[in-house]
Amino acid sequence: MAMAGRFRSSVPRLAKALMSDSLSTQRSTVERALLCPNFTDSQVQSRNFASAPAPKEPKIKVPVAMFGGSGNYASALYIAAAKAKTLDKVESELLDLVAASEKSPTFSQFMKDLAVPADTRVKAITEICDQAKFSEVTKNFLVVLADNGRLRHVDTIAKRFSDLTMAHRGEVKAVVTTVIPLPAEEEKELKSTLQEILGKGKTVKLEQKIDPSILGGIVVEFGQKVFDMSIKTRAKQMERFLRDPINFDA
Structure with missing residues (x-):
């Protein structure tokens, strides 16, 4: 229960990391957010050589409380997409990826196979996102999943994300x-x-x-x-x- 609470507390930092322009910086930041929940934003900024204070961003809240690993990832993605004003686009891109995996047994197996090295997964998913011209938010998010061996849960995460976007639209x-x-x-x-x-x-x-x-x-x-x-x-x-x-x- 305590671990679940720590994971939920890391959601805003995960969402912030998803919007980063630098994939390498984003990956290390996400790892800190997930593994070290007490790691502060100011520490992240200092490690990333951000000397000037970041502009204050509007606070985004998820319209429906989500629980569990997939729910937390979906919530973090929702916050990032809402800040970037790309909710509909990100939802469409996620659903397109899920549909592609359902049609291709090879692609589906690739996403589920934990024996594939993390760097290989990250490189492959980056190339796929570039070819599909996915938004940066979606691309960064899928890189996080690839790096953490969570691509196999993308269909469940996509459903939870759709639940959030539907609630947002009423x-x-x-x-x-x-x-x-x-x-x-x-x-x-x-x-x-x-x-x-x-x-x-x-x-x-x-x-x-x-x-x-x-x-x-x-x-x-x-x-x-x-x-x-x-x-x-x-x-x-x-x-x-x-x-x-x-x-x-x-």
Whole structure:
């Protein structure tokens, strides 16, 4: 628990490091931030030969509290991207990278293989970012992951980052699971109903999932709630009802 607290306290320094123009400086700074949580910003600046005091930056807060390693990395990236005003671009670039790894088994294996030396990972990911013309924030972040052997978690981090950007935009994700894709008219009606529940100031973002195992009906995961109207669940409920002993005296 104490270690988790130290990691969370290092998030602002990690975010600051991600925005550094110098990758070598950024890498050493991040290592200090993660491994030495009490290492102060003034010490970092003096080690990096920054004699003049840094201009005061607006304080950025994450819209949703994130926990765990992936949540902390996503929070640090959010702070860096928000300061650089590149939230949407960074989100798009991360999702593009995840999509590329899903399509390429070789690339996916490279990101998961911890036997690959750190310098090799850093060099490869730097070249990939340069070719893809990724922003400096995304590039620096992926270098941090490569250097620390965390590339294998990039898909989870990307999801957590998307959760933060959605919260920033006032979007609420609703996951709709059906056996076949919802017809356009039914999707529109469902979205309208959920929007009424949310009220003004929030926007529903519908995500459809296909799962034949539910047999039919629909399952809606909305915020912290789950509306399960699937045939599978109804069948289980009916089975339990039929198995319960009947009290004829009632």
